[in-house]
């Protein structure tokens with residue numbers, strides 16, 4: 001790493017974010033930070049020089065320009081002026097870029113905190129024309145970095161694969177509703193919901209009971225609101241039960257009783273069975289409320305999810321991303337060709353500065369059990385783990401993971417789980433272990449391409465969300481036509497756990 005003193009001050013200061021040009025070992029010139037730069041800083045806006053498709057095909061692509069140009073709209077190619085052409089490629093980029101086609105420029109923003117002297121790199125895409133110096137462990141660990149979705153600095157492709165992998169939902173109105181029979185996937189039909197007293201699942205929870213003195217004593221309720229006992233596991237239950245002059249407080253599901261404040265003079269807590277999930281029908285509501293007041297979150301059985309063209313475009317891109325990641329993992333690290341992708345929720349809004357936060361909220365990983373010699377490093381688990389690591393970080397935008405906490409789905413499943421309200425895309429039907437990990441993470445739905453009849457946990461050899469005793473249901477959607485994503489065959493042995 002180059003020190004701050006070596007880099008500044010000096011004639012290399014080319015922009016006011018303190019980015020300088022230096023020689024980058026084995027890569028030619030590169031862009032470096034002369035001082036630390038916070039995450040999400042716009043460090044460069046490069047105007048572009050545009051080449052028409054013909055001009056580029058006939059001339060540009062036969063020159064060195066082909067190593068510098070970005071794919072633009074309408075088949076055009078763009079050469080970034082300013083610093084834009086000098087960002088080198090990395091598989092763990094620290095800068096993301098967005099094409100501003102209205103203003104004919106490219107905007108470069110740091111995707112994490114940058115240390116002084118660090119090289120600033122972007123991700124060019126999966127198809128490189130050179131051997132990158134930093135090609136190393138990232139693919140091997142099942143960690144594939146974020147792509148800006150534009151394919152990066154690659155030349156226009158003419159091969160058949162590209163024509164086959166065009167998103168057929170591109171173009172047309174985003175809000176156009178696509179009818180059920182024209183959806184590109186089939187939906188697994190879950191069994192009926194619990195309806196009788198026997199099928200209600202419970203968990204034991206600690207409760208404190210007290211008597212209201214003169215109807216005014218609500219300190220215990222105030223204490224409960226501030227004490228931080230509210231875990232996601234109790235999100236489907238009301239915290240207070242009032243029965244005439246008695247009030248009971250729902251405290252926690254911890255193994256041992258929680259400690260109560262001495263000054264409130266509450267009696268020792270006791271443990272009672274409470275419903276393990278919210279009520280989906282009125283019958284189930286009355287049965288569950290007899291145990292403890294429970295939230296009513298009816299599943300709108302007769303109203304299937306509405307799919308618009310825009311949402312299908314989003315889903316198609318997400319599935320394509322999983323397929324590309326699988327192909328890359330197989331090619332680069334001889335992994336099994338299985339990969340998963342968790343996209344940001346459809347319609348994720350930009351931040352207050354108009355910057356997209358979707359990339360920061362998206363996670364992808366391929367299977368890495370071969371390279372790591374770790375039998376549990378499946379693609380689904382690797383991807384969930386990346387999301388979990390992100391949730392454990394101090395990133396200020398991570399609260400955006402829960403985009404609509406008022407939705408039925410969030411209310412039903414609790415707001416604090418890793419995959420609450422999130423869709424999960426995976427190339428192969430996940431095995432029982434991965435399906436259980438997804439269930440525990442409260443995934444909203446799972447999309448896959450290849451069914452795994454001998455090992456799958458989403459209808460193949462078992463169907464986890466349909467099992468009696470599990471406390472969450474998720475949607476299962478199998479894409480009908482896998483050839484649309486790639487002409488490469490990424491099927492795996494039927495006996496393998498995906």
Ligand SMILES: C[S@@+](CC[C@H](N)C(=O)[O-])C[C@H]1O[C@@H](n2cnc3c(N)ncnc32)[C@H](O)[C@@H]1O
Pocket residue numbers: 026027028029030067068085086087088089090130131132133134153
């Ligand atoms: C857009 S230019 C980047 C600036 C370039 N280094 C220069 O000095 O002009 C792309 C070229 O940089 C080199 N390059 C970029 N990233 C690299 C990497 N990770 N490893 C090796 N070479 C890289 C390749 O030669 C590539 O064709």
